[in-house]
Amino acid sequence: MSLHDVFRACGLDFQPAAILWDLDGTITDTESQWVFKTRSVIEERGGIWTADDELVFHGCSTEDHAEHMHTMLKRDSGELAEPMELFHEVASHMAEHVYSQPALMAGAIDLLEAFAEANIPQALITATPIELAGPAIKSLPKQYFAARVTGDEPIPGKPNPAPYATAMERLGVEPSRCLAFEDSIPGSQSAAGAGATVVNVMHQELKTLATLL
Numbered sequence: 125m126s127l128h129d130v131f132r133a134c135g136l137d138f139q140p141a142a143i144l145w146d147l148d149g150t151i152t153d154t155e156s157q158w159v160f161k162t163r164s165v166i167e168e169r170g171g172i173w174t175a176d177d178e179l180v181f182h183g184c185s186t187e188d189h190a191e192h193m194h195t196m197l198k199r200d201s202g203e204l205a206e207p208m209e210l211f212h213e214v215a216s217h218m219a220e221h222v223y224s225q226p227a228l229m230a231g232a233i234d235l236l237e238a239f240a241e242a243n244i245p246q247a248l249i250t251a252t253p254i255e256l257a258g259p260a261i262k263s264l265p266k267q268y269f270a271a272r273v274t275g276d277e278p279i280p281g282k283p284n285p286a287p288y289a290t291a292m293e294r295l296g297v298e299p300s301r302c303l304a305f306e307d308s309i310p311g312s313q314s315a316a317g318a319g320a321t322v323v324n325v326m327h328q329e330l331k332t333l334a335t336l337l
Contacts, residue, residue: 127242129336130235134303134323141301143239144291144315145269146183147250149307150325151236152226152260154218155182158189161217165210166193170202183308185251185281186211215256223260231330236268238337247271247291249304249315251281271295283310285317292318305330 131139149155159181163173180192190207193214197204205213239246248269250257253276261269271294273279279286292299299319306312307325315322323333 127238127337130238130333131303133328133333133336135321136303138301139242140244140303140321141297142292142295142303143244143246144288144302144304144320145236145246145248146304146306146308146311147248147252147257147260149183149229150305150330151229151232151248151264152223153229154222154226154260155307157218157222158214161214162189162193165213166196166202169197169205171196171200183251183282183306183310185310186253186275187281189214189251215253219256219259223256223263225263226260228264229325229330231332231334233265234334234337235330236264240266240268245270245295245297247273247295249273249287249291249311251275251287251311282308283313283317285314285319288315288318288320292320 145151148158159178162181166173177196181189190211193210194204194207236246246268248261252274254274257274271291273287273291275281279290281287288304292302302320304315304320304322305325306315306322312322312324
């Protein structure tokens with residue numbers, strides 16, 4: 125068992141030039157917390173939560189998250205506020221209760237460590253703003269990322285390819301030689317659109333890949 129077995133399981137017959145990581149739901153077990161608190165804010169303001177709404181929030185950008193909360197409350201005649209005010213209600217809870225010591229997805233640290241030991245550059249590409257992602261990054265055992273792209277940067281968010289393309293540019297790597305780990309459809313579309321090979325960890329779990337090391 126070796127890293128080459130991991131890469132083969134990811135659909136590659138070569139060692140990638142860089143590993144690109146999403147954060148929420150990929151490295152940290154925080155995606156469900158975003159959904160839980162967003163639902164709480166919507167329902168507290170008189171909105172009605174549906175399964176279709178939950179799908180919209182999974183992996184979306186800060187702006188899309190805020191706008192959809194506003195749209196839901198307007199649709200349901202709930203207590204309205206500016207979109208970013210609604211988002212910050214959720215974000216303040218996440219900052220205080222989740223990101224300072226986030227739970228980690230099984231297998232994530234094993235793979236981060238293995239890639240680091242093999243001297244493969246790694247980058248973080250997340251829709252989460254740096255004021256939230258920063259504490260989560262610092263909570264990891266070491267600094268794994270040579271580059272990062274966060275949700276507060278002035279570029280289009282996922283599913284646009286821009287976040288992943290920006291990370292590739294910062295690392296100075298060829299897109300076709302990059303391997304990306306994602307948990308959402310928008311994130312997977314973003315990474316694939318930028319030219320990376322994508323592993324959706326909802327279908328191919330990190331803990332399973334880590335057993336191949």
